[in-house]
Amino acid sequence: MGYTVIQKDFYRESGKWLSSFEIWKKCINPNLHFIYILRKAQQYSGKSVLGIFWKLVLRHYQIKYGYQIYPETEIGEGFYLGHWGSLVINPKAKIGKNCNLAQGVTIGQQNRGKLKGFPTIGDEVWIGANAVIVGGITIGNNVLIAPNSYVNFDVPTNSVVLGNPGTITPTERATEAYINNKV
Template identity: 30%
Template sequence: MRSLDLLAAARRRVREDLGAFRERDPAAGSLLVLLTCYPGLHALWIYRIAHLCWAGGHTVIARLLSQVARLTTGVEIHPAADVGRRVVIDHGIGVVVGSTAEVGDDVLIYHGVTLGNRRPTDGKRHPTVGDDVMLGANATVLGPIEVGDGATVGGAAAVVDPVDPGTTVVGNPARPVGTTHPVDESTGQGVGAGDGAGDIDRIVCDGSGRPGDHADD
């Protein structure tokens, strides 16, 4: 019975992951394309198996699986990390998630993102990323800090301090440039967003938009 329960849960998780990738990536094609051409998806599935092995005490098998994922997808997620549901790793190459990192639900991670530590100490040493967070390309988040729900980390940002919920940070070291806002579907504009909304669009994935202009805002 337990095996059947695990199989049913795995099927639900696979459907969730496929749905999340379809929602976050307009270029997602057929089911066949998703299953064969999305290394971020493959890395997540291998991680989930490795995580179960790690939790069951099969640490060597878990580490071997994580290395298989790294070699085949370019994504390295330590099997001890805690990664939530409906996480999307877009492109995938160069993503590194450390052993004590925690990633919430519905998080979007672009290529080159590192969730690392600042010093090799025992205990919690990697970031905690909340729900609905977006981590832009080549962003680096270091140490046992928290990135709050709904926050955005701009491309190439280096984050060493906690990020408040709903805040966008950019630069090195990362600094807030504003808060994110829900989008009004009738206008396509952020509700309550000021002149910085366009800047947020430009910085979210590639770090453009001259973040230094906002350093003193």
């Protein structure tokens, strides 16, 4: 069976494949509710009436929940918001599959210098609370960015980043037991 992106996102939370009705019931959780609305806004983006409707609904919930994530942002399936709280993602950033973001995370642009641009984040990346990722950098696959870390440099696959300024520690087990129910 081909699962929808929304089903894959919700699978990350429960480890179960849910029907549309079961997904709607889980929308009492603010994180899941926001992901549902974000994915609908992405699905219907464009100039259709449904696209405009979902974009307006998304704007309401961006303000209500404090998530600044836009439908233009490329986000892979299996997206997971760990906690409710302020979150800022530049619309030109790219995020891979099975990524977890905690509260207070900023993924933003850098406006000058050699790393001018927007981050590209690989698959299976766990980003801890209040981490800041900025610039035209690339974060590899299987990377853990510890809480309160500042990352304005490329991070290779299979790494842990810790601190401000961030330091990289290579490890094959970077996100083991941090990213569950992968799709």
